[in-house]
Amino acid sequence: MFGNNRNGKNWRQLIIASAVAGFMGFGFASMASEPAELNLSFDEPEKFTDIRPANENRTRFRERTLASFERIFEEFAAELPAGYQWTVTVTDIDLAGDVNPMYTRNGQDIRVVKDLYSPRVAFSHELRDAYGAQVVADDENIRDMGFLQSPRMVGPRHQELRYEYTMLKRWFERDLMPKIEAHQAKLPKVSE
Numbered sequence: 001m002f003g004n005n006r007n008g009k010n011w012r013q014l015i016i017a018s019a020v021a022g023f024m025g026f027g028f029a030s031m032a033s034e035p036a037e038l039n040l041s042f043d044e045p046e047k048f049t050d051i052r053p054a055n056e057n058r059t060r061f062r063e064r065t066l067a068s069f070e071r072i073f074e075e076f077a078a079e080l081p082a083g084y085q086w087t088v089t090v091t092d093i094d095l096a097g098d099v100n101p102m103y104t105r106n107g108q109d110i111r112v113v114k115d116l117y118s119p120r121v122a123f124s125h126e127l128r129d130a131y132g133a134q135v136v137a138d139d140e141n142i143r144d145m146g147f148l149q150s151p152r153m154v155g156p157r158h159q160e161l162r163y164e165y166t167m168l169k170r171w172f173e174r175d176l177m178p179k180i181e182a183h184q185a186k187l188p189k190v191s192e
Contacts (some may be wrong), residue, residue: 010074014172029164034082034130036076036081036082036083036085036086037085040074040088040090041088042089043077043090044095045062045090046062048094049120050093050099051093054099054110054111055130064160065093069121069161070145071192072165076168076169076172076176079177080179080180081129082130082136084127084128084130085128087126088123088125089123089124089125090121090122090125091120092122093122093164094119095111095120095161095164096118096147096163097111097112097113097117098111098112098117115145116145116147118143119144119163119167120144123138123140124138124139124140125138127180129184129187133181144163144166144167147166150166157183
């Protein structure tokens with residue numbers, strides 16, 4: 001029974017081949033169940049267009065602002081399919097509004113938010129699926145010129161960057177998610 005089969009393969013070769021096939025199938029299944037991974041970096045944030053505080057230490061304000069952007073991208077990464085890897089490098093930030101002492105009587109800096117000072121975030125990103133296939137690789141330069149007229153999609157975690165969050169959330173839902181859905185529609189269906 002366990003001797004050579006008709007093709008000349010012995011039982012040991014059949015068991016090894018079955019084990020390898022099972023291991024490969026298990027590897028793919030386990031990759032698909034892992035949460036999405038985010039690799040986020042900021043390229044020379046001290047040179048960004050506008051991360052200026054009104055009445056705060058510049059370094060502390062920049063660190064706090066970058067931490068807020070990190071939370072935003074982490075929230076988006078949590079919505080990605082399991083096993084995806086998203087590498088994002090933020091190359092520029094221009095916060096909504098402008099810091100200007102001209103609007104106060106005492107010359108103290110304040111951030112004035114007007115239509116003229118719209119938010120903008122520039123970044124490069126690459127998204128790979130659970131099997132390492134590239135889904136998206138692009139440079140984004142997102143600006144919301146009508147940020148004061150658009151409805152807010154802000155949760156309590158993002159009050160400080162409500163305009164930037166709303167702009168990025170809209171991009172994520174309208175631009176990135178459809179690309180992910182199109183990519184997944186092309187993948188072969190896996191039967192369970």
